[in-house]
Amino acid sequence: MAWLPFNDTFDLPRARTARDAGMAQAAAHASPSFKAATRAAIARVAAQYHEFTTDHVWQELGRMDAPSTHERRALGPLMQEAKIDGLITPLSQYVQSRRVVCHGRMVRLWKSNTYR
Numbered sequence: 001m002a003w004l005p006f007n008d009t010f011d012l013p014r015a016r017t018a019r020d021a022g023m024a025q026a027a028a029h030a031s032p033s034f035k036a037a038t039r040a041a042i043a044r045v046a047a048q049y050h051e052f053t054t055d056h057v058w059q060e061l062g063r064m065d066a067p068s069t070h071e072r073r074a075l076g077p078l079m080q081e082a083k084i085d086g087l088i089t090p091l092s093q094y095v096q097s098r099r100v101v102c103h104g105r106m107v108r109l110w111k112s113n114t115y116r
Contacts (some may be wrong), residue, residue, distance in 0.1 A: 023077045030074030037066035038075060042082045046112035051091065053107045054079065055098050079110070086113055 027035070041060040045052050054075055082088045094106040 023073075023080065026071050026073040027077035030069045030071040031067060033067040034069035034071075035074065035078060037061060037064060038078045039082070040064070041066065042078065043087065043114070046082070046087050046110075046114045047116065049112060050115045051109055051111055053095060053097065053109055055107065058099060088112055 038057070038061065041057050041064060045056045045060050049056060057075065057079075079088070083090060089111045091109045091111050093109040095109055096104045097107045
């Protein structure tokens with residue numbers, strides 16, 4: 001088999017635009033009940049932990065017996081929404097996810113702005 005050259009485009013502004021479009025599409029296709037439950041889960045986790053990852057949010061959704069959605073990528077835009085609302089702040093650190101489905105990939109560490 002012959003090697004095929006990379007035909008990729010390297011353009012950070014376009015990459016960010018594509019990211020934003022993908023996040024908007026994921027959020028638009030998630031069920032409203034999932035989004036409402038996820039907003040509540042993020043608020044609960046932020047109140048309980050000084051620093052946390054989306055693993056904590058998924059655990060809280062499980063404890064809440066929250067409705068599922070076919071678009072699980074909607075969590076990203078909802079985390080960004082919580083950041084814009086001042087609930088959480090992204091940290092520069094990443095840790096390995098404990099979720100088996102994530103295969104140990106790195107996930108962002110978030111700081112709560114409401115932790116007591």
